[in-house]
Amino acid sequence: MPRVLLIEDDPAVREGVELGLRRRGHEVRAAATGEAGLAALAEFRPDLLLLDLMLPGMNGVQVCRQVRERSQLPIIMLTARGDDFDVVIGLEAGADDYIVKPARTEVIEARIRAVLRRLDDGNPGRPAIEVYGALTVDRVGLTVAKAGRPLALAPSELKLLLHLCAAPEQVFSRQQLLEHVWEHSYHADARLVDACVARLRGKIEDEPGSPRYVQTLRGFGYRFGPL
Amino acid sequence: MITGPRRGRPRRHDDGNGDGDERHGGTPAEERSRSRVRAFGLRTRLLLAFLLVAAVSAGTTAALTYREARNALLETAQDTAVTSFRDQVQQTGFSLPVRREGLEEVLRDIARKGKPHPWVVFAEYGSLRASSGENPVSTVITPELRRAATADPHGSFERVVKDGVPYLTIAMPTVFRASASTVLPSGLVLYAVMRMTDEQLNVDALLTAARDGALPGLVVALIPALLAARSVLRPVRELSRAARSMGSGRLDTRIPVRGSDELADLARTFNESAAQLERSVRELREAEERARRFASDVSHELRTPLAGMLAVTEVLDEDADDLDADTARAVRLVSAETGKLAVLVEDLMEISRFDARAAELNTDEVDVAEAIGKTLQHRHWTDGRVRVELPGGIRARLDPRRFDVVVANLVGNALRHGGAPVMVRLRTEERPPGPPVLVTEVVDSGPGIRPESLPHIFDRFYKADAARTRSAGSGLGLAITQENVKLHGGTIHAGNLPGGGAVFTVEIPLQAEEAGG
Numbered sequence: 001m002p003r004v005l006l007i008e009d010d011p012a013v014r015e016g017v018e019l020g021l022r023r024r025g026h027e028v029r030a031a032a033t034g035e036a037g038l039a040a041l042a043e044f045r046p047d048l049l050l051l052d053l054m055l056p057g058m059n060g061v062q063v064c065r066q067v068r069e070r071s072q073l074p075i076i077m078l079t080a081r082g083d084d085f086d087v088v089i090g091l092e093a094g095a096d097d098y099i100v101k102p103a104r105t106e107v108i109e110a111r112i113r114a115v116l117r118r119l120d121d122g123n124p125g126r127p128a129i130e131v132y133g134a135l136t137v138d139r140v141g142l143t144v145a146k147a148g149r150p151l152a153l154a155p156s157e158l159k160l161l162l163h164l165c166a167a168p169e170q171v172f173s174r175q176q177l178l179e180h181v182w183e184h185s186y187h188a189d190a191r192l193v194d195a196c197v198a199r200l201r202g203k204i205e206d207e208p209g210s211p212r213y214v215q216t217l218r219g220f221g222y223r224f225g226p227l
Numbered sequence: 228m229i230t231g232p233r234r235g236r237p238r239r240h241d242d243g244n245g246d247g248d249e250r251h252g253g254t255p256a257e258e259r260s261r262s263r264v265r266a267f268g269l270r271t272r273l274l275l276a277f278l279l280v281a282a283v284s285a286g287t288t289a290a291l292t293y294r295e296a297r298n299a300l301l302e303t304a305q306d307t308a309v310t311s312f313r314d315q316v317q318q319t320g321f322s323l324p325v326r327r328e329g330l331e332e333v334l335r336d337i338a339r340k341g342k343p344h345p346w347v348v349f350a351e352y353g354s355l356r357a358s359s360g361e362n363p364v365s366t367v368i369t370p371e372l373r374r375a376a377t378a379d380p381h382g383s384f385e386r387v388v389k390d391g392v393p394y395l396t397i398a399m400p401t402v403f404r405a406s407a408s409t410v411l412p413s414g415l416v417l418y419a420v421m422r423m424t425d426e427q428l429n430v431d432a433l434l435t436a437a438r439d440g441a442l443p444g445l446v447v448a449l450i451p452a453l454l455a456a457r458s459v460l461r462p463v464r465e466l467s468r469a470a471r472s473m474g475s476g477r478l479d480t481r482i483p484v485r486g487s488d489e490l491a492d493l494a495r496t497f498n499e500s501a502a503q504l505e506r507s508v509r510e511l512r513e514a515e516e517r518a519r520r521f522a523s524d525v526s527h528e529l530r531t532p533l534a535g536m537l538a539v540t541e542v543l544d545e546d547a548d549d550l551d552a553d554t555a556r557a558v559r560l561v562s563a564e565t566g567k568l569a570v571l572v573e574d575l576m577e578i579s580r581f582d583a584r585a586a587e588l589n590t591d592e593v594d595v596a597e598a599i600g601k602t603l604q605h606r607h608w609t610d611g612r613v614r615v616e617l618p619g620g621i622r623a624r625l626d627p628r629r630f631d632v633v634v635a636n637l638v639g640n641a642l643r644h645g646g647a648p649v650m651v652r653l654r655t656e657e658r659p660p661g662p663p664v665l666v667t668e669v670v671d672s673g674p675g676i677r678p679e680s681l682p683h684i685f686d687r688f689y690k691a692d693a694a695r696t697r698s699a700g701s702g703l704g705l706a707i708t709q710e711n712v713k714l715h716g717g718t719i720h721a722g723n724l725p726g727g728g729a730v731f732t733v734e735i736p737l738q739a740e741e742a743g744g
Contacts, residue, residue, distance in 0.1 A: 012535030020538040023545070080530060080576075102534035102569050105541050174591055175601075175627060185605050189628060190591045219592040219622075 002116055003027040005046035007037035007063065008078065009055050013101070017050070020105030026112075034058035038066060041073075048112055051095070052078045053086050061086070061093045068094035074115045074155045091195030096156035097182060098192070114183035115155060118142070132165060133227045135204060135213065146204060156181065157200040160193075164214060164224035173221040197222060269463065270456045277452030278445060285444040289437035297430045301386070304343055304426050309384050309397050311342040312419045316382075316399045321415055327357055334359040334417075341421060349418040367394045367420050376400055376416045386423070393423040462490040466497060478505040523579035529572045536565045567701075574703040578687065581710040588714050590624045595665060596653055598627060602634045603651070612647040613638060621655055623665050624738045629711040636708045637669040637731045645671025645729050655737060664717070667733040675723035684721045685709045 004026050008014040011032075018028045029044045031037035034055050041049075049067060053060035060077060067073055077090045077098040087098055096115050099108055128140040136145040142158060144151045153161065159181045164172065172180075174190040182192060197216075201208040215223055315337045334348040338359035341348075347360040349368070356363040367387050375383035376398030384397040397419045400412045465482050472480040480501060482494040540562040547555040547562075580586045596617035603613055634651070641649040652668040676684060683689045688702040712719045717735035724730055 010531050010535065012532055013538065014535075016535035016538030020541060023542055080527075102530055102537040102572075104566075105538050108538070173593070175593065175598075189589065191589060 001025045001027060002047040002112060003029070003044065004048050004050055004112065005037060005040060005044055006030045006050045007032075007034060007055065007060070008050070008052040009033065010052075013052070013078075017105070017108065021109065021112075024105065024109055026109075034060065034063040037063060041067070046073070048074045048076065048116060050076050050078060050099075050108070050112075053090055054080075061089050064090060064093040064095055068154065072152055072154050076111055076115060087189070088191060088195065091192060092198070094154055094199065096154055096196075098189075110183075117183070130165070132168070132213065132225070134206075137162065137165060144204070151203050153203060154199070156196050157203065160196050160200055161204070161214075161224075164222065168225045169223055171217050171220050171223045177222065193222075270460055273456040273459065274449065274452045277448055277455065281445050281448030282441075285441035289441045293430075293433050293437045296433050300426055300429055300433075301423070304423060305384060305386075305395060307343050308341075308346075308395055308419065308421055309382060311340070312337075312346070312397050312399055312417075313382055315340055316401060316417050321401050321413070327355060330355075330357045331359065337417070338419075341419065344421050344423075344425065346419040346421045349420070350415060351418070352415040365396070365418060365420050368396050368398070368418050372396055372398050372418075373416075376418075377412070380412060393427050395419075395421045395423050397421075459490065462494060466493065469497065469501075473501060473504070478508055519579060519582045522575065523583060526572050526575040526579060529568075530576070533565070533569050533572055537569050540565050571701040571703075574701040574707060577707050578703055578710070581707075581714075586710070586714055588626045588629070590626050592622055592624050593627055593630075594619065595621045595623050595625070595630075595667075598625070598630060599634050599651060599653060599667070602631045603638065605631075606635055606639070608638060608642070612642060613649045613651060616650070616652045618653060621653065621665065623735065625715065625735070626711075629714065633708050633711050633733060634667065634669075636704045637733070640704065641669050641671035641673075641729065641731075645673030645675075648672055656734075661736065663737045664734045665737050667735075669731045669733075670724065671729050673728060675727045676721060676729045681721060681723075685719070 018030045075095045077095045134147045174193040178184040205211045338348040349358040372385045382399040387394045401415045469480045484494045543558045543562045547558045650670045687706045715735045720732045
């Protein structure tokens with residue numbers, strides 16, 4: 001069962017979510033502030049971080065950036081719909097997904113499982129390692145290298161890239177990507193995709209302004225290539 | 228830094244259709260043309276009044292002057308003629324009884340001395356007729372003159388117009404002195420007939436002069452009339468412009484006050500009223516803003532404890548079976564109501580975001596049929612209770628999340644309050660001159676909406692059925708649906724089919740090309 005670190009300042013939410021997840025068999029460690037959460041990271045070594053955006057002192061976005069500087073730990077933000085601006089900032093800071101509060105434990109767990117799930121390879125017959133231009137993608141080892149140097153991709157970025165390049169030159173709408181990569185219900189937020197694409201481009205493209213690998217088709221979605 | 232929920236104008240990521248406020252009035256050019264074509268506007272009436280006054284005064288003056296001058300002219304001519312004719316008649320000796328021979332000579336003699344114009348002289352004595360002209364009898368002398376002639380020994384005269392020519396006819400009875408004191412008519416009456424063409428010409432000239440004097444007078448009267456009209460109309464127009472500007476929401480509109488006349492008073496009154504209105508509206512808006520912020524703050528504050536409660540409802544549900552009956556019921560009740568409360572608070576927050584204009588439209592281009600299909604699938608409405616007519620290939624720029632909420636709410640309502648089967652229809656309609664619209668129709672098979680409920684169906688917390696339990700939803704569903712449709716620049720309409728069954732029609736302007744088109 002995944003080990004979850006929860007950073008949440010409100011005692012009721014902290015206790016409720018911790019209780020709910022523990023009942024479902026997760027190992028949960030809870031912290032009340034960003035600073036305490038960051039301190040617990042090294043010692044607890046969680047599989048996933050549940051992060052409230054509205055924290056006293058060091059806020060969730062800052063925590064998110066700090067974690068991303070050092071690791072590719074999956075991060076799910078706890079947020080409230082309506083604080084839209086915060087969601088975008090959080091996604092840009094490197095969060096993989098977000099949950100709107102208040103949420104039932106089953107929803108929270110479903111999101112946790114979706115983030116942690118490996119993309120099932122729809123085509124086991126393909127070679128494990130593929131080369132696209134300067135990119136080398138290892139589907140089995142789940143690593144991506146550019147010009148020989150390994151890239152540090154967050155889980156959502158890696159999944160998105162693997163999904164797109166599994167069918168080069170095929171256009172995927174944002175809704176399709178939300179369903180396949182994030183396993184979101186249909187009406188989820190397309191900005192999740194846009195923020196993730198932007199972060200991915202920042203890491204794999206030579207010029208993120210005129211992308212070569214992940215291309216936009218206005219009004220339709222995204223596709224990998226053609227190179 | 229992050230500081231709680233943010234409020235701001237709705238940001239539209241697509242090209243919005245500008246400000247859709249209803250237009251009050253028009254451009255200055257339109258105003259001008261409108262005031263010009265108005266048949267009996269203030270300006271026209273003022274001009275007409277001025278012209279009427281000027282015409283009456285000029286006309287009266289001209290008429291009086293003309294009459295006096297004409298009378299003076301004619302009387303001078305008459306007096307001259309009558310006096311000289313009397314003198315001539317008196318100086319001429321007539322032997323009685325009168326005989327024709329010699330008489331004509333005498334008449335011609337008198338006629339030659341006619342003043343101011345030549346005369347034709349006629350004599351009448353019994354049945355004897357003589358004249359200085361060709362005809363022995365005049366055609367101009369009237370019977371009245373003949374009667375007057377015998378009555379008045381000093382002579383009479385009459386002006387006659389015959390065939391358009393004016394004549395002066397004078398009758399002079401001759402008398403003889405019976406004694407020193409008595410004068411008897413001799414029975415011989417002399418008539419003089421004189422054309423008065425010259426006088427007529429003079430009179431006509433007078434008339435022309437009067438007319439020519441009056442017309443420029445009228446034209447000159449136009450100038451003060453226009454000035455007066457302008458001095459009245461300009462403030463009135465300013466007032467109308469200001470009122471329109473107030474009507475379109477610029478409550479800080481004021482009019483410059485000029486002078487101290489009634490129009491200035493009007494302007495001052497307008498300004499005072501506008502200031503008062505502005506104050507009241509500001510107070511109202513502040514109160515409304517406070518109320519909105521309160522609702523928003525309350526729902527925000529409720530959300531945090533709810534997040535904690537909602538996270539543990541499963542724990543309650545799971546363990547309820549192991550508790551005694553009463554505790555189990557209580558626990559299940561708390562769990563169920565927590566879920567409803569969470570929905571209610573979420574809806575309240577959504578409504579307060581609409582109220583604070585903080586609702587954002589995150590549009591994406593989607594295949595609408597596919598989007599509706601996913602909505603139904605996601606809500607597990609694919610068991611035949613909901614039928615669809617969803618033509619493929621219609622692409623539109625929508626906010627997928629909000630559109631999903633709209634469709635889910637309408638279909639959910641139709642199933643709950645109407646009855647299965649529910650029909651969802653999709654089509655596009657041309658709406659010149661605007662863009663084509665996307666029409667989504669949700670029809671149920673229930674009894675329809677009661678007519679008295681129709682106007683309120685989109686109101687917040689409105690219960691169409693007084694006996695409706697709260698379990699039907701938050702009571703905000705249709706209000707949120709309407710706000711979501713409005714955010715897309717569309718409209719939603721509720722109605723009933725002739726054969727029963729409620730129809731909800733959503734129309735959203737299409738801002739995307741058809742696929743492949």
